[in-house]
Amino acid sequence: MATYDLDDLLTLMARLRDPVDGCPWDLKQDFASIVRHTLEEAYEVADTIERQDWPHLKDELGDLLFQVIFYARLGDESGHFDFAAIVDNLVRKLLRRHPHVFPAGTLASRAGDMQRSEQQVSATWELIKQEEREGKASPGVLDDIPAALPGLSRALKLQKRASGVGFDWNDPLLVLDKIEEEIGELREAIARGAQDEITDEMGDLLFAQVNLARHLGVDPETAVRSTNAKFVRRFAHIEDAVTASGRDWDSFSLDELDAFWNEAKVRGL
Template identity: 65%
Template structure:
């Protein structure tokens, strides 16, 4: 026997029961759960990056539990429940995939063959129609504030690019990066910490723009570099221990030699 989605909903109901539920779960609100949701999403991404399929099952379950929790809270406030969430999700995905559901229902699937680029174009056009229908106003209004900084920068740039506010080619972005580096150097030379902080932000934003033009996910690229740094620094640390020396006894030149060894070993 396997538990089902209905069993998970029953479990959530029990946890939130005012008389017999779990004290911790009863204290939670929409806002208090958000940090846990973000953490679970990152743990899912981490398992995928490490190809840890066994633990991925657990992490996906934890992420699903977050959705069920939010649905329960909304139901308690007479807003909506999990069934409404699923209904709206299915309707939205049918609407956004007219090449798969040409009649707008699940009853008949399949349509004319379409290229991925056309799918992406149609997807964005439909999403824009949905935003217009919501009368949200500005083009950037519904870009989530809680996205990681690099991801949000890329999303803001993609949204602006759709209305033509974009560099025509990579060359313009590279020039902008060099301009931002010059402005950062000037701020540092002037000892202007506030301006330096702003220029660093501008430089990062321009670098995200370069990644977007090269069709590279900046968040993923940085995560890969973080992992590479950890591997190489781990080699340096191992050499320090193997030589039975303290970090303070070693020159930067010696540490760089071990760093280069790590690079040569493909770490």
Template identity: 50%
Template sequence: MRGIDALLAVMAQLRDPVAGCPWDREQDLRSLVPHTLEEAYEVADAIERDDPAAIPDELGDLLFQVVFCAEIGRETGRFDFDSIARGMTDKLVRRHPHVFAGRQETTASGQRATWEAIKADERSARAAGEAPPGALDDVPLALPALTRSRKLQSRAARVGFDWPEPHQVIDKLREELAELEEALDHQPPDQRHIHEEMGDLLLACVNLSRRIGVDAEQALRDGNAKFERRFRGLEAILAAADERPETVGFDRLESAYQQAKAQDGPGPGVADAD
């Protein structure tokens, strides 16, 4: 029996109304959402750590979530694993005419434009007879905020709502930072206004990342990893001097951090940053 067939059979047994697992029988598509998101992040973590043992294990956990959802769909008669796989196959063929339909495409940017045009046509077809689809339709709310911001701004850019040059986005970033500073200086403090201006500043940061070809979500993940690595170095430096972070002042902490930074250097493929 093929691995996928065995997995589907095990899933069906887990959902069996008589002999199945009580927890598995209680689940529905909505209850599986947090588990599916968690497994996707664990796949990303294993890849980031370049752990050859963990990657296939975490991919298996993610695949199980797909199979779980497919089994629930099969029970309700709405879809099953085979229809999911066939739908994905048809979509890939349809969105790659340069591979499967003899259409010539020589650049990645050209292929990307074709891909997005086909997706737009698909959205229009799904909305046939309804109001024309908006440029921002179908961007999932469940995406991480940085990723969703990039997608929203990319969609807006496709219809012309974009700064012509990246340096203009930097000017906008400075403008948003000044507005945040003004909100922070306001007396009495208005936390709601500060919150709003911080959101505008983050939005501008994501827009700048998009314009200069940097994925904001991945850049922040890399920045987090670098900060974590260097802070652990700070802790090691203090421990070697029989000191603890909570018992020394900020100047000592900053000095130890700069020492850890000098010892660490930039991460692989990541530019150094203060």
């Protein structure tokens, strides 16, 4: 049986947006309206990978690809760009950012025996990106880090970028000191009952914890997602125990529920 290819997908997208006989839902969409769907699809890809659900990953990657195709169609209709322009821009950017693989800046060029360490490659990557930023209207160090990123991910990127210009501690123990300082300030805000201050200090504490994770080589978003999954597994054990008891939730003390939690830990959940 013949398989569909990328051209078929582009044709399908054009048909969905056909003003005469296209899909009413697709015709209603614009750049802003499909952003939330794009974010959802990206998270579904991440979730599938974390669960190692390989049979469904192909499906989720297809859904994510469709988001790019949708944006390309909208860009074509508005005269801003088309799919070919997206691909061309991407290939040119990746050629430029990988001189260790494409030394002449062409797909045909090869580095041969030239070997570079991961640290050297990362340093070159950041230098090239900095040059690209300086070529734009707003060359600020932090200007191109998207505000719409999840909070922990954006905090990490902000800190990495600031570290690249020397604004950073050189010892994770100093970051631990900062966390303890932020905890003290949060305690004071709680004692005063000042909600605005509590929110502000809580943000500072989370930001400092992201900084510590970075210094320890831990991705904070990955770490908290792993902890979320662990919490779900252990809470499911508590739920099963409560259901098996035949009692209502409110008849259990926190100590009893905590005992179920500890059982889950012992079982390696």
